Amino acid sequence: MSNSVLWYTTRGAGAVTLILLTAVVVLGVLSALRVQSESWPRFLTTGLHRNLALMTLVFLALHIVTAVVDPFTNLGWAAAVIPFSSYYRTFWLGLGVISFELLVAIVVTSLVRGMLGHRAWRAIHWLTYAAWPIGVVHGLGTGTDAWSAWMLAITAACVAAVGMAVALRLNAGSTDPLAAARGAFRSDVDRREAR
């Protein structure tokens, strides 16, 4: 395989990862916002959120593997897992490693959420709010295409999308119908007083 193919794949997969990850984050925030309609009940949002997240990891893996195996970069596997160990753009690449590792932690804990318990899962899931911006900064700092018009437009759109979703989330009330229904059900089957 020619080196340039690997290199273009790295760049392309990086851009796709950014777009997908942004969609995942927006869907996650939207599901917390309880966006729904008659043709789109709320549980579909979380289903799409999960499936897109798994797909994001695939592109992220492609992004990392093609970068590492590209003989031109000569990064080595250590640079892909140990933050700030790369000779090449140590800081910006290190940010990418951190973002990647946070995402892996978020996905793995989601897959074993049943064993972990809700509270621990939720705490780790909040790390998304760190992983996403760190990933964006990694792209801006080291992306070969970062300052080309089209990539700038993509990055700006991604930042705007997440910014808007988060703003909506912050403005929305905190009454969650699921939490309310859970509370009502629990109080109906709660006999602690009687014992």
Add this chain to the structure above:
Amino acid sequence: MTRLLDQPDILAALPHVGRGLIDAIERARLVGRGGASFPVATKWRAVEQRSHGRAVVVVNGAEGEPQSKKDRLLMTTRPHLVLDGAFIAARVLRARRVILYIGERHSAARDSMLRALGQRSEPERNIVTFAAAPARYVAGAEAAVIHFLNDGVATPVNIPPYPFEGGVEDAPTLVQNVETLALVAILARTGEAPNGALITLVGGVTRPGVLEVESHTTITEAINRSGGLTEAARAVLVGGYFGSWMRPDDAWAMRLDPSVSRLGCGVIGVLPSSRCPVCEVAAIMRYLAAESSAQCGPCFFGLRALADACTRIAGQGSNPEVLQRLQRWSAEVRGRGACKHPDGAVMFFSSAIQVFGDEFASHRPHSRSEQVRLSA
């Protein structure tokens, strides 16, 4: 042929039992009668291996299935048989505690069980405690039972740990339906377990209620024993609200053999052809959605969306778009809850769509006079 309801309910010394009984249970191919049809021997062996004298036996008489009456009937009329099964389990599993978990609205069953308990020997009485199960659908599910007995809240919790690993007070725990325990008691006493089941026959039959059937009994024979059909049948629901709808022609010859067919909790419901299947299914889906403990989003929102869409078809007439959504959504809900509540509801719904496909595709809203007749 041994039959459960032919057994006298008497107080007599328990037979000598040990680990060998588990092999006998396995040979008899006993499966649980609470609804999940899980092999009894597997469950007992898992608890026995870990017990070391710490195990807990929970006698599950919650009977939360709205149409089922058989557990109540058994506890009311054969309490000693159920207690025999519980104490036999306690001996085989070397348990230190037995807990009677009985539906809080099943007062006759509870009174009868507690009266029978008062007649038992002191060492037996001393290891038994009683807990009233909240009257909700999920309260009888194993994980909810254990959550209730530990924390007083009858909602399902995440598995693992499995009950046999860490159940009540973290001890290996057997949660077993009352009919299953009665069957084990007969097996231990006579060396033979009844090979039939208690079923609750409801809907369009002349004398609805509980009856005991043998493994070769067909649904037709069971209906004939209950005085026959009140009118032509449109469909048969096998296994209650977590069961499946069948076309009458497929159902009539079906044998009520619990080790072969999935009888679930043993409810057989006959839908008369004068009733509207779409409206019936919508009502049951609304019930199941309302019984979600609202812990998992896909179950709470998913079942509600399914129930709303069914209700919309029932009230406003069929709509291909809504119907298509229903089918897509039901696939999305399955397997996405911590417990099996969404899976059971979706299984029920999928069978309804298969059997009542034509009605769902051509349903028209009922006129007022029709509604009066249907609700009668």
